[in-house]
Each structure stands twice: as structure tokens, then as C-alpha cells.
Amino acid sequence: MKAVYFLGNRQIEIREVPDPTPGPGEVVLEIKASGMCGSDLKYYRSAGGADSIGLGRKSAAPVIAGHEPCGVVAECGPGVVGKLARVGTRVMCHHYAGCGCCRQCRTGWTQMCDDGSITFGANGDGAHARYMKVPVDSLIALPEALSFKAGAAISCGTGTxxxxxxxxxxxxxxxxxxxxxxxxxxxxxxxxxxxxxxxxxxxxxxxxxxxxxxxxxxxxxxxxxxxxxxxxxxxxxxxxxxxxxxxxxxxxxxxxxxxxxxxxxxxxxxxxxxxxxxxxxxxxxxxxxxxxxSWTFSRNGQAECARFVASRKIDVDSLFTHAWPLEEAVEAYRLFDNQTMGKGVLIPA
Ligand SMILES: [Zn+2]
Ligand SMILES: [Zn+2]
Missing domain, CATH: 3.40.50.720 (NAD(P)-binding Rossmann-like Domain)
Structure with missing residues (x-):
């Protein structure tokens, strides 16, 4: 698959990488919409790329960018159970991973994990790609009434x-x-x-x-x-x-x-x-x-936001002024960097 990487100093590379394979407790999402967030701009502009200004663990190599993932479950790893972990289910992803055992993780605030968190798109592979591997417990249901774009926005900007x-x-x-x-x-x-x-x-x-x-x-x-x-x-x-x-x-x-x-x-x-x-x-x-x-939202907070948006019929889609195919990520971030547009989204083909 093609995947977008921030190399630092406004340099973007679109690389051909192997499709991810889910391990135990993981699923692979087929990304239908991957939002662009203000934090991405910070990562894009910084000298060292996303990882240099992350708050969690350091990654050994550049990671796939994008932290507003929304799509469908494409493949489930061994031992994965649960209502959302079925191929074809429409989902968002709470874009963090933690130890799963500490008090913060157990209350759904994975980004605050006492053991150091992973933020997808910053120090773990993100959503600017056709496929993304995530822990099954990071999945959040995408209400039927919401578009994939709306789900992407709720996954960071609107949820925040x-x-x-x-x-x-x-x-x-x-x-x-x-x-x-x-x-x-x-x-x-x-x-x-x-x-x-x-x-x-x-x-x-x-x-x-x-x-x-x-x-x-x-x-x-x-x-x-x-x-x-x-x-x-x-x-x-x-x-x-x-x-x-x-x-x-x-x-x-x-x-x-x-x-x-x-x-x-x-x-x-x-x-x-x-x-x-x-x-x-x-x-x-x-x-x-x-x-x-206030730092983003918990897993339950993300789900509550999605339910509120769906039940009140809030037009989150209208936040978006631009949509690009993944291949046009360089142009997308160049324009985003000027801060003259509204919200953008990358749509993997
Ligand atoms: Zn934890
Ligand atoms: Zn964000």
C-alpha cells in the first residue's frame, strides 16, 4: 500500500510499504477517510517530524502520518472478539495505545498511560494509508447516520x-x-x-x-x-x-x-x-x-461525541473544505500549511 510519512521541515514522502497484518488483539482497518488536524501541521513543520514533539514513547523510525482514522474493519487478528471486531463494521479509532492495565488506560484515557502512550500518526503508524493496524479496544462505533469524514473529524478535532x-x-x-x-x-x-x-x-x-x-x-x-x-x-x-x-x-x-x-x-x-x-x-x-x-477525549468521550452529533443531526461534514486522494498529500499539506483553508481530509483509493 501507499503511505504518507512526515520527514520533518515540511518534507513529505509517499512510500510503498507492505500491507499491515493484525497480531493477537489487533485489527486492520481499511481507511475510508483520514482527517488532517492542526497537530499534523506541527509535526509536518518540525525539524524532526512527528516523533520529535510527541509526548509518549519514542519510535525508532518515521511512522505513517495521520491521527484521525475512520473506516471499516478489514481483518481481525487471532483471539479478537467483540461486536465491533467484525469485517465490514464501520468504525472510528481512539488514536492512542497504552499498556491497557494502568488507571488511565482502564478509564479510557489511553493517551495518559502511566507507562507512556503511543499516538498513532506521531510515534506509531497512523491513518494516512489505505490500511492501518490498531488494537481492538481502540475501536469506537461509527453511528450509521455519520459519514466517514464526520467520523474522522470526531477522531480528533471535533472530539477535542x-x-x-x-x-x-x-x-x-x-x-x-x-x-x-x-x-x-x-x-x-x-x-x-x-x-x-x-x-x-x-x-x-x-x-x-x-x-x-x-x-x-x-x-x-x-x-x-x-x-x-x-x-x-x-x-x-x-x-x-x-x-x-x-x-x-x-x-x-x-x-x-x-x-x-x-x-x-x-x-x-x-x-x-x-x-x-x-x-x-x-x-x-x-x-x-x-x-x-483539556487534552483530547477518552474512548467513551469519543463515542458520546459521535452519538450527540448523530442524534442532533449536526453537520460535521461542513467543516471540511478540501478532500484529496492520498497520492496528493504533498499538495494537501502545502495548502494546509498556508492556513487559508478549512479542514482537509485524505481519502485513500
Ligand atoms: Zn496504561
Ligand atoms: Zn489532532
Whole structure:
């Protein structure tokens, strides 16, 4: 099969490699859609490729890229049992592997395995290929109503937004400010609106901001032009938002999220990297603020997100602006790198 590798410094190689064979406890998926995520861009750009900035175990050699896998079960290894492990079943994959025995693995947070995790597409073979070998317990049912593309988005970007909203315990009566309207932030806007919340969307990119209206943003603030905190206070009668979610990883946006959140407010950081400084007394303690970090989602969280999207008929497919055959991965990532597109997906032939 053909498989996409990030070699570092924006170099991509499409290699011909043997089809994977499932071992005990493993299945091989035939990938129908393999999403492109912001983290892939980080891996693509870094000097050492994906593995150089992973948080888990180091891999000995470059791995197949892609960590938003969705497809059908193509082959089951020896001893594999379970309802999902049948050839032809439509599935997503929780894109991590752990020891399976520690407290984190047992609660479905495999990415936090005490023994060091493997992230597919970063330090273990990923989904930018026709076939992908995964542990059977990483399979998540793809509801019949959802497309493979939607399943791919839920496997990281949209699922990460879901995880953040869960951490905030968002209520329909809340007003939430969502910083960054790339694929994760835009998913957050779409999900929060479906949960009944009033959404204030913030971005520096006018195209992204305009798009957010169609995904349920009630108010849009252009951070390149406007005083974000003043605009949010204005929109909330001076009280500030009930909660805020940062999907940018940028210091300014994090600081605005904290300062624009009112008394008893909740803030969650999803965007990775970087720093922020906080006036702890005035901005946190005296406001009784809860500040959390949220890293993707658990296996159950991924399944719950998929069920919510299916039952509310949320159009996750519309996040995607571009689809490419696997062979065009070089062009796909070149364009993605410019950050002018929405979400992309690779479709193996
Ligand atoms: Zn573990
Ligand atoms: Zn991702």
C-alpha cells in the first residue's frame, strides 16, 4: 500500500510499504477517510517530524502520518472478539495505545498511560494509508447516520472541542466565548450552539469569522481590529461570559479568555504550547474562577461525541473544505500549511 510519512521541515514522502497484518488483539482497518488536524501541521513543520514533539514513547523510525482514522474493519487478528471486531463494521479509532492495565488506560484515557502512550500518526503508524493496524479496544462505533469524514473529524478535532465543552460542563443558559475558529474552535461553536449556549466567536481571520456564523456563532469579534475584552463585556452587559474556551494556544487569546470571563466563570485551554501570565488575585482568585486544561477525549468521550452529533443531526461534514486522494498529500499539506483553508481530509483509493 501507499503511505504518507512526515520527514520533518515540511518534507513529505509517499512510500510503498507492505500491507499491515493484525497480531493477537489487533485489527486492520481499511481507511475510508483520514482527517488532517492542526497537530499534523506541527509535526509536518518540525525539524524532526512527528516523533520529535510527541509526548509518549519514542519510535525508532518515521511512522505513517495521520491521527484521525475512520473506516471499516478489514481483518481481525487471532483471539479478537467483540461486536465491533467484525469485517465490514464501520468504525472510528481512539488514536492512542497504552499498556491497557494502568488507571488511565482502564478509564479510557489511553493517551495518559502511566507507562507512556503511543499516538498513532506521531510515534506509531497512523491513518494516512489505505490500511492501518490498531488494537481492538481502540475501536469506537461509527453511528450509521455519520459519514466517514464526520467520523474522522470526531477522531480528533471535533472530539477535542467536545472534550473541552464537557470539561466546562457547558449549560444551555451559558454564554461562551470561543477563541480561534479553526477546525477545533469551529467545532466548538457548532457543538456549543447545538447544546443551546450563546456563542461568541473570536478570531483574527475574517474568513474564519464569517464562516462561524453558519456554524451557530451569535456574536463575532475580530481580534485583529477590536478590543476583545471590551467587546465581550459589552455583549454581556458588563458581566463577562460564563465560560471561555481557548483553541489558539496563543498568549493573548488565553489572557483575553481569562479576563473576559465573569465571576464564578470557567475557562478551558485546548490550544497547545506557549505560555500565559495571569494576575492571580484579580483575574482568578477574586473571581472564584475555575481554569482547566483539556487534552483530547477518552474512548467513551469519543463515542458520546459521535452519538450527540448523530442524534442532533449536526453537520460535521461542513467543516471540511478540501478532500484529496492520498497520492496528493504533498499538495494537501502545502495548502494546509498556508492556513487559508478549512479542514482537509485524505481519502485513500
Ligand atoms: Zn496504561
Ligand atoms: Zn489532532
Amino acid at each position: 472541542a467536545w472534550g473541552g465543552l464537557e470539561r466546562l460542563a457547558l449549560r444551555g443558559s451559558d454564554t461562551i466565548a470561543i477563541f480561534g475558529q479553526g477546525p477545533v474552535g469551529l467545532s466548538g461553536t457548532q457543538l456549543a450552539a447545538a447544546m443551546g449556549a450563546r456563542v461568541i466567536a473570536i478570531d483574527v481571520n475574517t474568513t474564519r469569522l464569517e464562516r462561524s456564523a453558519g456554524f451557530g456563532a451569535d456574536v463575532r469579534i475580530d481580534a485583529a481590529k477590536d478590543d476583545v475584552v471590551a467587546a465581550i463585556l459589552h455583549e454581556t452587559g458588563g458581566f463577562g461570559v460564563d465560560c471561555a474556551m481557548d483553541c489558539t494556544g496563543l498568549e493573548d487569546a488565553r489572557s483575553h479568555a481569562i479576563r473576559a470571563t465573569g465571576k464564578w466563570g470557567r475557562v478551558v485551554f485546548l490550544g497547545e504550547g506557549g505560555m500565559v501570565s495571569i494576575d492571580v488575585s484579580n483575574e482568578m482568585i477574586r473571581k472564584q474562577m475555575t481554569l482547566s486544561g
